[in-house]
Amino acid sequence: MRVGLTGGIGSGKSTVSALLAERGAVVIDSDLLSREVVEPGTEGLAAVVARFGDGVLDADGRLDRPALGAIVFADDAARRDLEAIVHPLVRARAAELERAAGEDAVVVHDVPLLVETGQTDAYDVVVVVDVPTETQVERLVQQRGMAEVDARARITAQATRERRTGAADHVVDNTGSLEELTQSVDSLWETLTS
Incomplete structure (x- = not known):
């Protein structure tokens, strides 16, 4: 189910x-997956930086969530752009985890x-x-x-x-x-x- x-x-x-x-x-947490798909070295993080610039990275090259949040929660178009990057990656990862859970779960x-x-x-x-x-x-x-x-x-x-x-x-x-x-x-x- x-x-x-x-x-x-x-x-x-x-x-x-x-x-x-x-x-x-079996819980598949989209918030956790949304963090996973923008870890350093992922295509997700590369796409976010390409759209929003290096200002959304912290000193360690990780996503600076408060900096990104300040942009996307003040601008609907920016939020939609972020969602267009992250949501398909999250859905694909969730589908993998669901397949691994089995049919009776x-x-x-x-x-x-x-x-x-x-x-x-x-x-x-x-x-x-x-x-x-x-x-x-x-x-x-x-x-x-x-x-x-x-x-x-x-x-x-x-x-x-x-x-x-x-x-x-x-x-x-x-x-x-x-x-x-x-x-x-x-x-x-x-x-x-x-």
Whole structure:
């Protein structure tokens, strides 16, 4: 079974992903893959530097994510250019990992921009982790140390809550405690495996 898992930044999608992995899901994390495909020496990093310049590299020749983020979150065209470079590489790597998981596995693709990139139809089930926008802002400011204006810019760059939840087969509400979230994931896992 192919499960597409998504949620807005700061929604707790990574926590849900980890809980599903604990229950036996094979998790393919697009965020991790997006880092892997732009490691030094990769075609991905070469393409990013060709488009955005050497200013997106740190002193060690690695991608300087904050420098790149400052460019792409302030300019929609630049963000689309970055996505056009990275997304196909991530999808190809995810397909390799899914093939390796085997036919009987519950494969959870943790994809932050699942709805935005029009991939919902590629999955048997779409799961959305959801919290109110103000909760996202609060978490990004408190847990990640972002300035509120930057947190809001990142949230605005993603699909709206309504658009995400409208694409979902299952919505996991993450406004409660970790215990409540765990119970929701247990229920979801039972549904996915029955």
